[in-house]
Amino acid sequence: SHFKVICSPLEVEGRAHVSLSFEDVTSSREIRAMRSDFVANVSHELKTPITSILGFVETIQGPAANDEAARNRFLSLMAREAERMNRLVHDLLSLNRVEVDEKVRPMDRVALNALVSHTAEVLQPLAEARGISLKIELPDAPCHVTGHERQLVQVLRNLAENAIAYSPSGNEVRVRLTAPAYEVALHGNGVRLIIEDDGQGIDPVHIPRLTERFYRVDSHRSREVGGTGLGLAIVKHIITRHRGRLEIKSKLGIGSRFTAILPADTSAP
Ligand code: ADP
Numbered sequence: 252s253h254f255k256v257i258c259s260p261l262e263v264e265g266r267a268h269v270s271l272s273f274e275d276v277t278s279s280r281e282i283r284a285m286r287s288d289f290v291a292n293v294s295h296e297l298k299t300p301i302t303s304i305l306g307f308v309e310t311i312q313g314p315a316a317n318d319e320a321a322r323n324r325f326l327s328l329m330a331r332e333a334e335r336m337n338r339l340v341h342d343l344l345s346l347n348r349v350e351v352d353e354k355v356r357p358m359d360r361v362a363l364n365a366l367v368s369h370t371a372e373v374l375q376p377l378a379e380a381r382g383i384s385l386k387i388e389l390p391d392a393p394c395h396v397t398g399h400e401r402q403l404v405q406v407l408r409n410l411a412e413n414a415i416a417y418s419p420s421g422n423e424v425r426v427r428l429t430a431p432a433y434e435v436a437l438h439g440n441g442v443r444l445i446i447e448d449d450g451q452g453i454d455p456v457h458i459p460r461l462t463e464r465f466y467r468v469d470s471h472r473s474r475e476v477g478g479t480g481l482g483l484a485i486v487k488h489i490i491t492r493h494r495g496r497l498e499i500k501s502k503l504g505i506g507s508r509f510t511a512i513l514p515a516d517t518s519a520p
Pocket of ligand 1 (some may be wrong): 414415429453466468473474478482
């Protein structure tokens with residue numbers, strides 16, 4: 252979106268103030284263009300697996316009709332393509348859900364220590380399958396944020412799945428939760444959820460665009476690891492809804508660190 256910032260002097264009870272107002276000036280033409288880009292991207296993402304599946308069907312019906320081993324190989328390839336479409340639709344629905352109820356503020360008190368340890372447990376088999384050791388580090392004191400539990404789980408899942416996917420086998424991925432001391436939290440300092448890897452890293456030129464839908468540094472690699480290109484767009488949306496921010500630090504060949512900084516819930520339990 253584009254905003255016009257209007258800054259005007261103001262006098263209140265004899266004292267000078269400045270008033271700032273924001274006006275959304277995103278034109279309907281821009282919105283139409285954004286929507287049509289999105290539809291073009293989605294169509295392209297779906298077309299690739301559909302084309303492959305149709306090709307495999309043709310091979311199974313033709314040259315591979317009497318070759319059982321070849322038929323089985325093509326069937327597993329078809330299953331893989333169908334899974335890709337399934338993930339894409341799943342991610343599109345998630346993105347849509349976080350956008351649609353953007354105006355409804357999530358208001359549950361969410362205990363992050365338990366959320367992080369449960370989610371890490373769920374991710375453990377995936378990490379093991381890829382030869383990654385997943386370490387978690389939690390603060391001694393329980394820490395809370397105000398928000399939407401399912402969406403916060405999704406933030407952690409998407410970030411940790413990326414860290415696992417973009418690290419070579421044998422590496423370590425660290426998930427750390429740090430909570431500010433109570434007095435510090437009262438001054439608006441946030442809870443940090445850090446996902447850190449020693450994987451391939453990201454060239455700094457790409458970092459500002461990583462949270463755009465379908466933006467990938469290396470499309471081939473992303474497809475290979477089963478990415479949809481929507482994971483970080485979803486993460487960014489959810490964090491923004493929670494009035495937090497996402498920090499990305501990365502060095503090519505050294506590794507990456509994604510930090511979700513969320514306002515701490517300091518209300519009494
Ligand atoms: P994808 O489904 O392709 O992983 P994401 O939106 O989750 O899409 O991420 C966008 C891109 O950011 C990825 O394609 C990848 O190039 C890059 N990326 C994300 N996380 C990492 C990471 N931990 N290490 C290296 N590259 C990453």
